[in-house]
Amino acid sequence: MSSDDIFRPAGLLERYHMTRQYLRLDSCVVVAGQFIGSSDERLTTDAVYAALVHAIHAHAALSVRIMNEAGPAPAFCRMPAIDLERVVRFLDTDAGDMNMIAEGEFMNPIDPSKDLPLWRLTVTNDNVVVFAWHHTTGDGQNASCSRQDFRAVKAPAELKLTAPLEELTDLSISFMTFVHALWGLIIPPSLRLRSVWTGNKTLTTVPATRKTNARFISISAVSVSRLLSSARAHDTTLTAVLYILGVSALSKLISKQPGNERFKRISTFVAVSFRSLVKVPITAMCELVSAYHTEEPFLTGFSWEKAAAYSKRLHKAVPKTRETIGLIKLLNGDYEGFFKSKLGKKRGVSMELSNLGLFKTDAWRIGGAYFAQDDGVVGGTLKMNMVGSPNGEVNISVTWGDGTVDDAFAEAFVKDLGIAVEELSNKS
DSSP: OOGGGEEEEOOHHHHHHHHHHHTTSOOOEEEEEEEEOTTOOOOOHHHHHHHHHHHHHHOGGGGEEEESTTSSSOEEEEOSOOOGGGTEEEOSSOOOOHHHHHHHHHTSOOOTTSSSOSEEEEEOTTOEEEEEEOGGGOOGGGGGGGOOOSSOOOOOSSOOOOOOHHHHSOOOOOHHHHHHHHHHHHSOHHHHTTTEEOOSOOOSSOOSSOOEEEEEEEEOHHHHHHHHHHHHHTTOOHHHHHHHHHHHHHHHHHHHSTTOTTOOEEEEEEEEEOHHHHTOOTTSOSOOEEEEEEEEEOOSSOOHHHHHHHHHHHHHHTGGGHHHHHGGGGGTTOHHHHHHTTTTSOOSOSEEEEEEEEOOOSSSEEEEEEEEEOOTTTSOSEEEEEEEOTTSOEEEEEEEETTTSOHHHHHHHHHHHHHHHHHHHHHO
């Protein structure tokens, strides 16, 4: 392959996700939305293909493959042509159960070894568009590429991939961050996190086939409106509200389980975006995220004071979370060893939360939007992914890998979280 075919070498965070995927620890990111036209028309093959052609002309990441994925210097290379019939499916059936749709996508990892782009699209009979992509090509904001209005958009004359995060902002780590990371390497998680509940240990080996479970909680537009109004009145955000509700629901469940008396805390990751910090628009297909990591003592219930305090902590922590990505440099290129060292060990995170924000288009109404992520082998025990629709509703996916936690426990968490959200809404 000539140098002309190479976009650029993979960045720190991109290599992190490449390795996680080729080790079969992850599969894809999934966003889905039901598109409703002015006269309830069906999305036709011509309309979808036309939109994709223009999207490919606008987003370089839609036409890339990975070269030397498992080598010391992986890079993104340009595909000379894309056969849309191999990456787009039109189903004669309605979407039906979104849980099964998300789980089906997770069971079918994006495979960079094939002569295909790092994404795929499924269109159901009732206009639900399911967009799945390899995490290395971008974060959850990549959903903007599936928000096309299915009409022509102007394509730029030249295409380049967005620069990796380390070229857009300073990822230097402080001395204290370095010491904390060193402490984490020296002290095994079984000792360091002995009072932190993180579900079952990770698998010792990765099975040839594995399942990541998905359940969705739908919050009605009326309930969302009440929650947002109360959140603004208490100087907090919906992200912080769902975070406190999630920590509280999880704390109560853990405390009810026999043999859990030693656990007193929950370890959490909340995704943060750097797009505004590095001035990259939401429409760009790229990976510009980190996470705010903290440990929370068990909570017995929700309070607006706790939600407001967490919102302030999260907002203040965003710039410093660049150091989380900067720590990847300490791996010295041994991404594979890093992930393999996590197998058969205590997990580091109990609960993860990502908020995609509002999913919208200009020409079509959205009847419902959904967002889910995998990383079910060595990632956090339970993952909450939320996205809002223009119709006012919010859908939250809760995902967990087989063996990560007992299914009955996870199902109880989904149920209790849904009840907690509804009860808080009724009080707002």
